[in-house]
Amino acid sequence: MIAVLALVIGVVLGLVLDPTVPVALQPYLPIAVVAALDAVFGGIRARLDGIFDDKQFVVSFVSNVLVAALIVYLGDQLGVGGQLSTGVVVVLGVRIFGNVAGIRRHLFRA
Amino acid sequence: MSEGTPGSGSGRPGPDRRGSASFGADLLTDLFVNPLDPGYADAAERRRSTGATPVHGRVSGRIATAVVLVLFGLLLSVAYQHVVAGAPAAERARSGLVDEVLGAREESESLERRAARLRDQVAAERDRALGGGADVDRLRDLEAGTGLARVSGPGMSVRLTDGPPDIDPVSGEPTGENPGRVLDRDLQRVVNALWAAGAEAVAINDQRLSAVSTIRGAGEAVLVDFTPVTSPYLVRAVGPPGMVQRFASSRTAEQLRWLQEKYRMGVTVSGRDRVVLPAAPQPRLRYAKPPGRTASPSPSGSGR
Numbered sequence: 001m002i003a004v005l006a007l008v009i010g011v012v013l014g015l016v017l018d019p020t021v022p023v024a025l026q027p028y029l030p031i032a033v034v035a036a037l038d039a040v041f042g043g044i045r046a047r048l049d050g051i052f053d054d055k056q057f058v059v060s061f062v063s064n065v066l067v068a069a070l071i072v073y074l075g076d077q078l079g080v081g082g083q084l085s086t087g088v089v090v091v092l093g094v095r096i097f098g099n100v101a102g103i104r105r106h107l108f109r110a
Numbered sequence: 111m112s113e114g115t116p117g118s119g120s121g122r123p124g125p126d127r128r129g130s131a132s133f134g135a136d137l138l139t140d141l142f143v144n145p146l147d148p149g150y151a152d153a154a155e156r157r158r159s160t161g162a163t164p165v166h167g168r169v170s171g172r173i174a175t176a177v178v179l180v181l182f183g184l185l186l187s188v189a190y191q192h193v194v195a196g197a198p199a200a201e202r203a204r205s206g207l208v209d210e211v212l213g214a215r216e217e218s219e220s221l222e223r224r225a226a227r228l229r230d231q232v233a234a235e236r237d238r239a240l241g242g243g244a245d246v247d248r249l250r251d252l253e254a255g256t257g258l259a260r261v262s263g264p265g266m267s268v269r270l271t272d273g274p275p276d277i278d279p280v281s282g283e284p285t286g287e288n289p290g291r292v293l294d295r296d297l298q299r300v301v302n303a304l305w306a307a308g309a310e311a312v313a314i315n316d317q318r319l320s321a322v323s324t325i326r327g328a329g330e331a332v333l334v335d336f337t338p339v340t341s342p343y344l345v346r347a348v349g350p351p352g353m354v355q356r357f358a359s360s361r362t363a364e365q366l367r368w369l370q371e372k373y374r375m376g377v378t379v380s381g382r383d384r385v386v387l388p389a390a391p392q393p394r395l396r397y398a399k400p401p402g403r404t405a406s407p408s409p410s411g412s413g414r
Contacts (some may be wrong), residue, residue, distance in 0.1 A: 061181075
């Protein structure tokens, strides 16, 4: 309940404040969203599995976002930013799908 | 957060799993089979072995989770707004360019209209100066024949439109190739066939053709006298009554029918009782001079 509330507050804050993202950080926005989604779905599944842990969630969220951004940054510097972004999206996408499948099994028993 | 039975109902291997993880093909398999971060299982195991975390730890953890979720929401909305703001920028630039092109085209059209008006005025002034007579009539006939004056009379029109673009059977998107597109060659053939059928004056989309007119392709566009014309192409001609039949029996008409059948290019041929064709722009003759004249920069130097 608190989690959903916090999420809604975050979205509303973002829409109301409309913060401007520095140009240097803009390329990392989409990949950060994907990484954050992975952490959030992992958290939801853990919650449903009954093994949710606050510390684990916070750490995985922050490290996911930072590592994804770092990989893309490194890729950009090396000239393979597009390919590395694709790699990150594929890996995180697989995990998101797996976690969503777990959530689905919990919610619908299917 | 409820403290459920650790690792319940998931059938997940214990924390010692990480020790056996080998890096290779198994890494990918592992990724597919166990999408959940093993850290959760570790934490649950730790909790089970050491007992429940103290209350203040749980509260601060929950606050941290809430903060992270606020951040996540912020991230989502910011990314969303970023994407939404990015699209109109491209759209704005495009529509600005479109406006510019349309404005320039309008201006050129109005200038052309003004040129036509002035040309009529010049012709009228000249007729008055010459004071009528056989010379003026001959001059008018010559002007009409060479395309320098407006003409009207019975005739016909040929309307050509691009065929529908090829649709890729897989994606449903246009392939970018369109064999049914009207090419400069097609227009050239039609115009040639019209001349051959006895036309005395021809215009493509109100661009009158004169002796120095060009019809050529430039990429996707067709240029008639360096003015781009686009589909539908309306080729109108003034000529004798039997022109439509003569045109219909020409090789070009046969070719057009084939293009129509095979590539669905739009072809409409119709006779007209009265066709009015505009004047062609004055040819800028810089090197060609009538023999016997030397100094005058252009044949109509004082008339301009």
